[in-house]
Amino acid sequence: MSSEASPEAKPNPKPLKGILKKPSAPPNQSTPTKSTSSPSSSSTKPSSSTPAKKSATTPTRPSTRRPSQTLSRSSQPPSPQQSQSPTNEEENEEDLPLAEQQRRREAAARLRLLQQIKSQVLPPPVPIEVFEHLCTLPTTSNPASSPSAEDIQTFLNALQKFQPREYLDLIEERNCLGKCGYTLCPRPRRQLPGPYKITRSGVGKAEELNKWCSDACAARALYIKVQLDNPSYERRKGPGGKDELFIKLELRAEKGQENKTEMGRKTAYKDEQAEKDLADAMARLELDKATKAKKDAAQLALERGDAAGGLFAAEGRVEVVIQEKEIDEPVVPPNPGDQDSHLYVEGYKSGTGTKKRSEDDDSDDDEFFSIKFR
The missing domain is CATH 1.20.5 (Single alpha-helices involved in coiled-coils or other helix-helix interfaces)
Structure with a gap:
């Protein structure tokens, strides 16, 4: 019998003598049809005594549903293709608004990040003894601008195992002891009253300003924290002689x-x-001297006629003899008895030139002409 039998039909154990007709579907409903290529698509099962006849059905509108939708899902096992098909949530995700899709993607990304963090091995915490030892620094009374080399080495070596949060805990521990938050500073921290304080750079919280003794120490301590937040590693030999990675730390200049x-x-x-x-x-x-010497030699040769093409080049040099003049008269020394001997210079008496000229001396009249009127 057909999988969709009429509700009026009753089971009949006897072989059917006629052919059952399916009730016609209303105009607004479509009756599912089955493929005629399959031998099991006939609506009746022929009896052993009665030959099979073609079933006469009323004409119906073709169905828009797929044949697989007419069968019961529970009666058929899931096929491999159906098992590989996306789930209802994945099918419906495309129909969701963009905001909901973005929210789901962010939730999945957070879940992956949490799983990655869970799989990582966290470093062990810094022992409390290290905090206690760093709270006792510095061992000298040197200012924070020029600490001792031993304190610097101890401080930087201890910070190799520190996390940024643990470094902030160290600052808080030093503040509880009344010390400056910078480990290499021997001065006490500030005690500013009130919640806020006016500084040169603006208005700041007194709680943050009270962590340090001065703004310079605050800059020094935060310079170390920045290096812990963004570490840069260097390879060097450790205590066992093996190459290990260490955080590159340095003090602020x-x-x-x-x-x-x-x-x-x-x-x-x-x-x-x-x-x-x-x-x-x-x-x-040196080059100028050599060049000048050559030029002087050439000029001298040109003056003497030794140069090629000179006036006296053919005759050669002229022999010149220089003789000193002989003096026959003896040299007369100055007379020491003269009162004016101090005025003599190498036998010459210098005059003062202060002698007054007489008014009658008209020696200069010749220089000017005179006109007389009658």
């Missing part, structure tokens, strides 16, 4: 040291440049 270093660099550069300029000048001077 002071302003005075920076200026001295910069001035030293400038001075060294100037000295090097001055030495180089002096060497160049000496080299040019």
